[in-house]
Amino acid sequence: GQNIDQPTEMTATEGAIVQINCTYQTSGFNGLFWYQQHAGEAPTFLSYNVLDGLEEKGRFSSFLSRSKGYSYLLLKELQMKDSASYLCAVMDSNYQLIWGAGTKLIIKP
């Protein structure tokens, strides 16, 4: 079967750094996406990795290791507005997105 695992909830302090991990087992791999979703709102795109390595975009970075079936999202200089759920999604061999349940990130002052 296809499976995406990520922690249910994490807590971090404003100004700090947090790493959200995602492991996956899917039928084929055509890229991994990270989306941010605030409560009651739709997901918004953060990053896309298809090759191994680190992609940096401002305060957010995403890493991929295809051999390990592993990715992480790194958030630096945390702000209160970063409190949200972070969804990991893998595009499988049929080019369909398989979604994790999301990691709820709580930022404390």
Next chain:
Amino acid sequence: DTGVSQDPRHKITKRGQNVTFRCDPISEHNRLYWYRQTLGQGPEFLTYFQNEAQLEKSRLLSDRFSAERPKGSFSTLEIQRTEQGDSAMYLCASSLASGMEHNEQFFGPGTRLTVL
């Protein structure tokens, strides 16, 4: 605002009634997806269209669910004889896909369905 719109934003209905939702994707996007999301879960794939063709439908989707995209632009999702278990957020997303390239999906604000 991603450019994808959905209507209505909220729908409350009684069990057994039919409901229809509409999605207007970004105009140049050829792919349109429907997802369902419940609290604390990621989006669950329902179906998707490339232009007007419905290319895939989730095996989890019962016959009470039907979707159309008649002119390859807007899409409708109908749920017949609604059940309380259908209560969820229904998300629409669109993307521009050509050949083997698959770009990010842009999501609409969703339609929250409550079945009483």
